[in-house]
Amino acid sequence: MKLHHIGMNVKSLEQSKAFYQTYFGFEEEMYLEWGCESILFLKKEDFRLELIEEAGEERGTGRTFVHIALSVENLEYELEVLKSKGLLPVEGPLLLENGWKVAFFFGPEGEIIELVEEG
Template identity: 40%
Template sequence: MRFHHFAIEVKDLETSIAFYKKYLGHHEEWRLLFQDENIVFLAYNDFRLELISRGKRSVSQGVHICFEVDTIHEVIKNFKEDGIIAIDGPYKLENGWETVFFKGPDNELIEFLQIQGISLPLSK
């Protein structure tokens, strides 16, 4: 078994597509209409993000999505250039990882995690 995709319900499909393309480097892989839902799959390497929209209605997000990045400071800089400020962090965790949180277009919580160069203790 392997991971295939993560799904987020969004109000405005085109706004969300533009957001994930610009800030996370995704490309559009596939669109479909299933029952009353417009669905778009975005891809970045082996990772897929499924955006689901039923129009402009309110959506509720109770989850977050996390992307591992080489440097969170570059992510923070890129968002800040467009006036988007982190809602939480950046933090350095006990194990040396660094993390920061932003909100997406539909208030979905997006975490960026830097673990590169961090050596973790081996499990006993």
């Protein structure tokens, strides 16, 4: 397993995109919409940053840090291993429109951990 990306809520995708491109050299990798969220992945070398903008009045409130995502070779296998240890996903497995298979778990402090198998 290795770090896949870190996701965070933002008030404006465009402002955050400009900030990370201008100051840190990130490049746009992909954009997608999922429910009421607009999601933009930025990439620099082997690292991804996921910026999440929610629609509506609640946009940009609450915690900035959303989740940590770990890349796995075989999501189904990892789910079985975790299940055998007593950890079940709170959401997923899901197949996203970009071909990724994902599942989400809660850590001990309520943090969200996402496992990602790229398609």
